[in-house]
Amino acid sequence: MNHKQATSELEKNARRIESTINELNFLLSHRAESYYFANHPNSTPDMKADHAESIEWHDERAADILKNWGQLHEEKIALEEKLEEIS
16 A cells, blocks of 8 residues: 555545544434433323334444444554555
């Protein structure tokens, strides 16, 4: 891998990390909304159950996203080290 390829891979990784963070932010905002309605006094029992299920799904998806972010971060470190070796 040459300097140009390593730089390109690092840029792709940065875009993937940014996308992952944006997805997590979007997910957390929807989770907060579900939490609000799951605990709202005017929500029906069915609504509360639906939103509680949504919260569970959001938590599972957030765990997957964080795992993916961790892998991307490890890739970033490896690419940065490779770039230093090349330079």
